[in-house]
Amino acid sequence: MSIAVVPARRAPDSFAILLMIGLCAIWGLQQVAIKSTNAALPPVFQAGLRSAIAAVLVWGWARSRGTPLFRDDGTLGAGLVAGMLFAAEFICIFLGLTLTSASRMAVFLYTAPCFTALGLHWFVDGERMRRIQWIGIVVAFAGMSLAFADGFLHGHAGRGSALPEVAGDALGILAGIAWAATTVVVRATCLAQSSASKTLFYQLTVSAVVLLALALGLGQIRVENVTPVALASLAYQAVVVAFVSYLVWFWLLTRYIASRLSVFSFLTPLFGVTFGVLLLGESFSARFLMAAALVLSGIALVNAPAKKRLNA
Template sequence: MAQARRLVRPLDAAGLAIMLGLCLVWGFQQVAMKAMAGAADPLLQVAVRSSGSAVLVWAYSRFWRRDRWLAGLTWREGLLVGALFGVEYLFVGIGLRHVGSGLMSILLYTAPLFVAVSLHLTLREERLTGRQWIGCLLSFAGVVVIFLRPGEALRGEEGAALLLAGSLCALLAGFCWGMTTVAVRLTRLSGAPFAQTLFYQLLGGALCAWPVVLAEGRTGWAGGLDLWLLTFYQTVIVCFASYLVWFWLLQRYLASRLGAMSLLSPVFAAALGAALLREPLTPGFLLATALIVAGLVTVMLHDRRERPRLLPPR
């Protein structure tokens, strides 16, 4: 009962400040990966950070929290969410080779749409309201704008084709993230310690990324201190510390409000990408971003039911 009371607590000033900080952390991670793409392939960065953070989460759960992990989940539920997470970040790593960090983040955050529609079709208590369907249509319209707009960031037919391929990878990554959430919602992982679920995801990311990196021969690590610092940032700050803070917030504040606030992350990513990497903010991209974020906020804020588990934003 105590946990239920914490879940319906509205956001206060402290929660708002912490969430803004988390959104900045999450928004910068795609920018960091793109910035270091010349020194280390994005998929190699995924492999390294997933491996390191999986070890950190396991050690934290075992030696600090002393969680009692649910038995019998590894080869079914654990394998499923691990594979979905791994494929998601395969698409992220490959997509970042061709599109900017802002576009990647915006399309990645279509995940809540896939969650909402999937749960609407499978669970009676998760039925969408009319306003939520309007939100889904708004976000879908934003996706259409992205795929119909010309390739302003790249020149020529080959550039436009690469931009389209990268955008499709980003959208598929969002789909896989959404299906990860659905898998947790519909399986016994919904009652498992959050560190157990997070460990399965991170381990799956590493196991999926490393074979592709090795097969493609993209193992070059040409960066210096800046690459190591950004790797530390992605591994320790993003995939470990920020996710622990996220789950701490979920124990204390209204999950739908936290989820809606997390949508600031792709907005920050687009702004940081433009400021630091000079990624173009074209009218078409800005229109698509506004439609997608407005639609997602509509879906999440009009859902008064609390989800038993929200996975950490990407």
């Protein structure tokens, strides 16, 4: 596969960093929202419905701004691939969570920034990583793994067979690969020159069709125990997460180096734990603080500016 030549992106500035921290907080709170909606809507149906609602919102947003979504600009093939990868990520997460613990899933899902950096390094000119940046990714991943060490080591303690757990872990890795591959496709193909609205519309539309079809096949098209909290949680997922935050994410990808942005996603599960403490009364240990420090250190290494060589 040849390396794509795409418009030059710059390193994240303070504005982009603040946006990424905000996005990670939004994505971290999403886990609480999903748990709050599960009793009313089965997970796959919930994910498909979220994508469908957000796709309509993106269509309305694009139309209000005069951004064409259906013009033939050569992006259809790449858009369909990105949409299928987006849907595959959620399918793997859903199936994996039926076989392994949430903590183990978090560790394997958030291998995604590692795969993203590797894919962009290979296929996108301008996204090559220096040695110190690879070290930063390893440090950030180690910190995130440390934060979930208990669930990782004991997530299925006392269960008879390790095979379901291994299968769930494998699905977590596949979800991480699908997430990374989506970012690489967006940056390494003609989608790199497309609008953020159109890139997101492809993914939401395709994933809505795939996820709703899968929910139908699994007999999950049902609604029960609807509460105001469940409705608010679904609205949060569809409007705040799938529409606003993803639109901002793809806008950032049109302007900044993707590998340096993606490493911030290691903060997402840490925000998830923090919201669990604040909203669900869960606890955390001193090890979590050490893990957070490692993640922040890794992010700093990845985004450290290159040293300028002095002429002799």
